[in-house]
Every structure is written in structure tokens, then in C-alpha cells.
Amino acid sequence: MSEVVISDPLLAEGLARISEEIDGAFDALLPVPDDQRARLVEAMRYAAIGGGKRLRPLLLTAVAEMFGVVREAAIRAAIAIESIHVYSxxxxxxxxxxxxxxxxxxxxxxxxxxxATAVLAGDSLLAFAFEVLGDPAVSADPFTRIELVQALAHASGAQGMAGGQMMDIVAENSEFDLQTITRLQQLKTGALLGAAVEMGAILGRIPPEGRTHLRGYARDIGLAFQIADDLIDHEGDVLLAGKAVGKDAAAGKQTFVSLLGAERAREQARMLVEQAIGHLAQHGKEADLLRAVARYIVERKH
Amino acid sequence: MSEVVISDPLLAEGLARISEEIDGAFDALLPVPDDQRARLVEAMRYAAIGGGKRLRPLLLTAVAEMFGVVREAAIRAAIAIESIHVYSxxxxxxxxxxxxxxxxxxxxxxxxxxxATAVLAGDSLLAFAFEVLGDPAVSADPFTRIELVQALAHASGAQGMAGGQMMDIVAENSEFDLQTITRLQQLKTGALLGAAVEMGAILGRIPPEGRTHLRGYARDIGLAFQIADDLIDHEGDVLLAGKAVGKDAAAGKQTFVSLLGAERAREQARMLVEQAIGHLAQHGKEADLLRAVARYIVERKH
Structure with a gap:
């Protein structure tokens, strides 16, 4: 499905590596039980293994690596956030x-x-995320683990992603302005992308006041990501997207493209990417992967 | 709805007290936001406030009280487990x-x-449970908080409650024997009742080896609870149950009653309650509420 050639070698390698690691970790952490629960775990594995860009794990591990976190620990935390993404x-x-x-x-x-199995598989992946974060394999320090739990739970619930999904449902029967659409997307997509960056910094034991610029980076790429998604939906190529496209217009939903027009939306996304990269000015080469991710977000075609 | 007179004054007071505390805590912890997420939080509140026996909070706080845990902390943990119950x-x-x-x-x-709102409200309550456990109001000690997260996440997911729900779905098209039905119920209902007791002991900083008898108590009342539920469904009075009854037989599901007959099922439940109370032999008057809960489980009519 993924026929887009990624020109940046650092990003291409990072995407290939994280895909393999996440698939391997899901495979190891979700063994199929030998009883009537098998169907449930099979459905969880069907959804979790072998698909998706693994953008949240890539962000989390890229930030963790900047601060010298052991790879295995970062992958565990990445499994938790990807479980939340997959459940959603x-x-x-x-x-x-x-x-x-x-x-x-x-x-x-x-x-x-x-x-019924889909509802339960989603529920189980949600609970699984927190079971993974509770495990000492993520960090020997219980305070680090509980900080990760707090960040992920907050980003997932009614004040984060699920709240954004609710706004999205309400949006189908309402006229939202640009400010409300921005807020909606900051919650629906941005909360979890922000949590990915935040969790990498928590693993790196960076205190909250040292995470401000990373939060800025995450906020900007989160919004750029959603604008790019709206542009993909607008320009739609079902083969590239791997899912149904052009649905937003059909559903009468307001999007960044419907509110700004495609050209201004594209400009806005590019501007946000530059701004995101600007937040990383204090970092050297160790932040190059984060810079590449920011550019990829608007260049991708699916 | 609840017209059953509870003869044990300790239990009557405990049930009344926990109901009021849980309603009050949900009300305080789930304020309705002033935007399009309002509908989601209203649905969470609709499900969480003002209904149910609060059996898991009662168990958790009763165990916590035995070990001198501050009431406010125990109520927070009780909110987390009740959120999981309500989402399910x-x-x-x-x-x-x-x-x-x-x-x-x-x-x-x-x-x-x-x-759609129901799916999201359930998801949000699941995430909310772990957000509550991450908060220092539960315990100043991060290790206690992460132990609570582990216990609750494990009891909720594919290896616990959700796994039992999956078995329950499979059961509709299979002939399960008594052993499989027992396993199913130990997961579907027993896992969370067990977690309630376990979480009370974690808050009380009782090490795992000191929790064995409490686990035995929880296992026995969990099974007794389900047998009693099957008997209620079998003898069904919709007004008392507050939900549709007689559905198991209609769905062709195997239950303890269909496998054992009503008389032997009732005997089995009584025997389990005696066994549960036996596990508490090392405790004095401070365990009287747990003893009363065990008896209530088979005497209740809804």
C-alpha cells in the first residue's frame, strides 16, 4: 500500500525500524490464549500488528533517544501509546x-x-496500554511510570482524544468556525501526538519546565498533520490512503480545507512545520529525526 | 427501585454511606465542560451517578479501612474501579x-x-479510571499508585473482565461445561471484585504475601455473586432487578442454574459465602463489614 518514496534517509530508516520493532513487541506482548478468549486477542493482534505509519511510536522514541533513554524502555512506552491509537x-x-x-x-x-468483538478489542487495547505502562520494563522508577500513566490517560479521555471525537460527531450537524475546528483537531489528533512527545521527555526525566519547546513542536505538527489529512481527503486517492476518502465533504463536515480553501490550507501546514522546526533550535543533530518527521507530515500522501 | 430491606445495620449504613460518597466524588471529578464535549461528559455522568449497588467501592473501602487508609484516598481509588465497572x-x-x-x-x-456517544462515554470512563489513579490524591507514594494501575488494568483487559465478556459471547453458540462457566465468571465478574479487594490492600500497603486470604475471600464472593445473579435471572422480577431478566435462558446460555439446578446452585452459593467468611478468621471486628457483604451477596434480590 505504501508506495510513497521517502527521500530523507534518516526518516526512511526510522520509519522502517520503528515498524519492525512495534510489530515485534505487539507480537511478543499479546500471545493468543488457549481458550475462548483467543478470538479477542486475535482481533487485538489483527488491528495492532502490520499496519499504520507508527507516527506516535516514532515521535516518542525519537524524543527518548535525544535524552539517552534505553531503546527497549522507549519501545514499551511506544506500545502503550500505539495501543491507544489502535483502539481509537x-x-x-x-x-x-x-x-x-x-x-x-x-x-x-x-x-x-x-x-461485539470490535468493541471489546478496542476496550482491551485501552486497558492493555496502562498495563504495559505499569510494568517495570518501562522504567524501574515508579514515579516515571505513573507520570507516563497520567500523561497518556489525560490525552486519551474526555479532556483529550475522546473529547475531540465527541466534538467531531457534533460537528456533523453544526457550523463550526475555524477556531472551533482548530480546538477539535487539537484534541482529536493533537492530544495523542502531544502525549507521544511528552512521554519521550518523561522517560528522559526532563522536568515539565524543560518540555515547553517540545510541547510547542508537538502542537504545531499536530495541527499540520490534521490539515494535511484534510488535504489528502480533499484530493483523495483511495489506494494511497488505504481507507475511504472524500468522506468529509460527503458528510458535510467543516474541515480546514472547506474553511480556508486548499491553497491557504497547504500554506498554513507548511508554515506550521517551519514553526515546529523552529522550536527545536536549541537542539543539534540529535533532533534531526524530529525535524524530518515534521517535514514528512505535510509531504506524505497518505 | 431498591425495595429490599437490609437487616444488617452495619451493611445498611455502609451501603448508604458509599453511595453518597461515590455520587459526590463523581459529581466533583466530572465537571461538564462549556463546549461541544459537554454531551460526552453528560453521558458519563448519566451512567456513573445515582445508580448501582457500589459493591466494588464498598469492598475496596472496607478493606482499606481495615488497614487504616485515609477515607478520601480510598474513595478516589474506588472511583477508579467503579468507572471501569460503569464503562463495562x-x-x-x-x-x-x-x-x-x-x-x-x-x-x-x-x-x-x-x-456513538455510548461508545465514547465508555471509552472515556476507562481512560478516566487511570487518570484518577495517577493523581497524588490517591496516594503520595508513586509506587502505591502504579501498583493500583497494574492491578486495575490487568483485571479490566483481555486477561480479566474483557476476556470474560468475550467468553460470554462465545458461550451463546457453544455448550460450556461447569468448569468453563466457572472460569468465564471468574474473569467476567470475579476479576474486578478481586481487584477491589486487592486495591484496598495495596492502599493499606499490605505486601502481596499478606493478601492471600483476602484474595481467597474475593474469589469466593465473586463466584457466589454470579451464582446469585443467575438465580435472580432465573427467578426474575424485572422491578427488583432494574433490568431485563430471564434473558439467559432465552439466549440459550448455560448458567450455574441451568447446569446445577436452582437448588444445588443456591446451596453452592451459600457454601461459598461460608468459605469466604472463613478466609477472614484472622481478623476481628474490623472485618465485620466484609462478612456482612459476603452474606448480602446471596441474600440480595437484585
Whole structure:
């Protein structure tokens, strides 16, 4: 499915590496039990293994690496945040939500299994995320682990991602202005991208006041990411996206593209990427992967 | 709805007290935001406030009190476990799951709101549980907090409650024997009741080896609870249960009653309660509330 050539060798290597590591870790951490729960864990594995850009794990591990965190610990934390992302996609795709048939180029969980299993698989991945963060393999320091729990729980719930999803549902029957759409997307997509960066810094034991510029970076790429998504949906190529496209306009939803027009939206995304990179000025070569991720976000075609 | 007179004054007072405290804490911890997320938090509050026996909070706080834990901290942890219980009821009631119209005598969340909101409200309560446990109000000690996270996450996910729910779905199209039904119920209901007791002991800083008898107590009352539920479903009185009854037989599900017969099931539940109380032999009057809870579990009519 992913036919886009990534020109930056650092990014290409980073994406390939994180994909392999995340697939391997999900495989190891989600063994299929030898009883009637097998179907549930199989559905979790179906959704979690072998798909997606692994953008949140890439961000988390890139930040952790800047601060010298052991790779294995960072991958564990990355599994937690990716579990939250995957659960949100399973539930988003349900008939009562977006009713999507395709995800990462294959049938969505409720079609490959059934709706009840999809609901439970999403729920189980949500709980699994916090089980993973509770484990000493993430960090021997319980304070670091509990800080990770707080950051991820806050970003996932009603004040974060789920709150953004609710706004998105309300948006289908309302006229939202640019400010409200921005707020919606900062929650729906931005909260978890922000948590990825934050969790990398927590693992690196960077105190909250030392994370301000990283938060700025995360906020800017989060918004750029969503504008780019709206542009992809607008210009839609179903093969590249690996999911149904052009749905926003069909649903009558306000997007950055409908509010700004494609040209201004594209400019805005580019500006945000430059601003994101600007937040990294105090860092040297060790932040090059984060810079490459920021550029990739607007250049990607899916 | 609750017209059953509770004869034990200690239990009657404990149930009344915990109901009021849990309602008050949910009310304080779930303020409705002044934007489009309001509907989500309203749905969470609709499900969380003003209903249910609060059995898990009662167990958790009763154990915590035995070990001198500050009441406010225990209530916070109780809010976390009750949030997991409430989320599981919201998702269980969905059309693709049990398709129930009534819960605690009022319309289920997907009927009072809509299915998408019900899915999100459940998800948000799940994340909220871990956000609450991450907060220092539960315990100043990060190790205690992370132990609580581990216990609750494990009890909620594919290896605990959600795994039991999956087995329950598979059970509709299978012939389960008594051993498998027992395993199913130990996961579906028992895991969270066990976590309630375990979390009380964690708050009390009782090391794992000192929790063995409490685990035995929890295991026995968990099974007794489910047998009692099957008996209530079998003898069904919709007014008392506050939900649809007689559904298990209609769905062709194996239950303790269908496998053992009502008389032997009732005997088995009574025997388990005696066994549960036996596990508390090393404790004096401070365990009287736990003893009363064990008896209540088989005597209740809803």
C-alpha cells in the first residue's frame, strides 16, 4: 500500500525500524490464549500488528533517544501509546461511528470479526496500554511510570482524544468556525501526538519546565498533520490512503480545507512545520529525526 | 427501585454511606465542560451517578479501612474501579452486545443519548479510571499508585473482565461445561471484585504475601455473586432487578442454574459465602463489614 518514496534517509530508516520493532513487541506482548478468549486477542493482534505509519511510536522514541533513554524502555512506552491509537481507530470505524470498511488496506475489525468483538478489542487495547505502562520494563522508577500513566490517560479521555471525537460527531450537524475546528483537531489528533512527545521527555526525566519547546513542536505538527489529512481527503486517492476518502465533504463536515480553501490550507501546514522546526533550535543533530518527521507530515500522501 | 430491606445495620449504613460518597466524588471529578464535549461528559455522568449497588467501592473501602487508609484516598481509588465497572455496563448494553434497554431502572446510555456517544462515554470512563489513579490524591507514594494501575488494568483487559465478556459471547453458540462457566465468571465478574479487594490492600500497603486470604475471600464472593445473579435471572422480577431478566435462558446460555439446578446452585452459593467468611478468621471486628457483604451477596434480590 505504501508506495510513497521517502527521500530523507534518516526518516526512511526510522520509519522502517520503528515498524519492525512495534510489530515485534505487539507480537511478543499479546500471545493468543488457549481458550475462548483467543478470538479477542486475535482481533487485538489483527488491528495492532502490520499496519499504520507508527507516527506516535516514532515521535516518542525519537524524543527518548535525544535524552539517552534505553531503546527497549522507549519501545514499551511506544506500545502503550500505539495501543491507544489502535483502539481509537477500531472504535472510530464502528457502524455507529464512521462506519468504515477499510483500514490500512484491509477490512476493519468489526467486518473481519464482528461488532461485539470490535468493541471489546478496542476496550482491551485501552486497558492493555496502562498495563504495559505499569510494568517495570518501562522504567524501574515508579514515579516515571505513573507520570507516563497520567500523561497518556489525560490525552486519551474526555479532556483529550475522546473529547475531540465527541466534538467531531457534533460537528456533523453544526457550523463550526475555524477556531472551533482548530480546538477539535487539537484534541482529536493533537492530544495523542502531544502525549507521544511528552512521554519521550518523561522517560528522559526532563522536568515539565524543560518540555515547553517540545510541547510547542508537538502542537504545531499536530495541527499540520490534521490539515494535511484534510488535504489528502480533499484530493483523495483511495489506494494511497488505504481507507475511504472524500468522506468529509460527503458528510458535510467543516474541515480546514472547506474553511480556508486548499491553497491557504497547504500554506498554513507548511508554515506550521517551519514553526515546529523552529522550536527545536536549541537542539543539534540529535533532533534531526524530529525535524524530518515534521517535514514528512505535510509531504506524505497518505 | 431498591425495595429490599437490609437487616444488617452495619451493611445498611455502609451501603448508604458509599453511595453518597461515590455520587459526590463523581459529581466533583466530572465537571461538564462549556463546549461541544459537554454531551460526552453528560453521558458519563448519566451512567456513573445515582445508580448501582457500589459493591466494588464498598469492598475496596472496607478493606482499606481495615488497614487504616485515609477515607478520601480510598474513595478516589474506588472511583477508579467503579468507572471501569460503569464503562463495562455501558458497552455491555450496546445493541451489538446484550442490546439492553434498561439499566438501574432508567434507559441505557445508547438510548438516552446515542450509540456513538455510548461508545465514547465508555471509552472515556476507562481512560478516566487511570487518570484518577495517577493523581497524588490517591496516594503520595508513586509506587502505591502504579501498583493500583497494574492491578486495575490487568483485571479490566483481555486477561480479566474483557476476556470474560468475550467468553460470554462465545458461550451463546457453544455448550460450556461447569468448569468453563466457572472460569468465564471468574474473569467476567470475579476479576474486578478481586481487584477491589486487592486495591484496598495495596492502599493499606499490605505486601502481596499478606493478601492471600483476602484474595481467597474475593474469589469466593465473586463466584457466589454470579451464582446469585443467575438465580435472580432465573427467578426474575424485572422491578427488583432494574433490568431485563430471564434473558439467559432465552439466549440459550448455560448458567450455574441451568447446569446445577436452582437448588444445588443456591446451596453452592451459600457454601461459598461460608468459605469466604472463613478466609477472614484472622481478623476481628474490623472485618465485620466484609462478612456482612459476603452474606448480602446471596441474600440480595437484585
Amino acid at each position: 481507530l477500531i472504535h472510530d470505524d464502528l457502524p455507529c461511528m464512521d462506519d468504515d470498511a477499510l483500514r490500512h488496506g484491509k477490512p476493519t475489525v468489526h467486518l473481519a470479526y464482528d461488532e | 455496563l455501558i458497552h455491555d448494553d450496546l445493541p451489538c452486545m446484550d442490546d439492553d434497554a434498561l439499566r438501574h431502572g432508567k434507559p441505557t446510555v445508547h438510548l438516552a443519548y446515542d450509540e
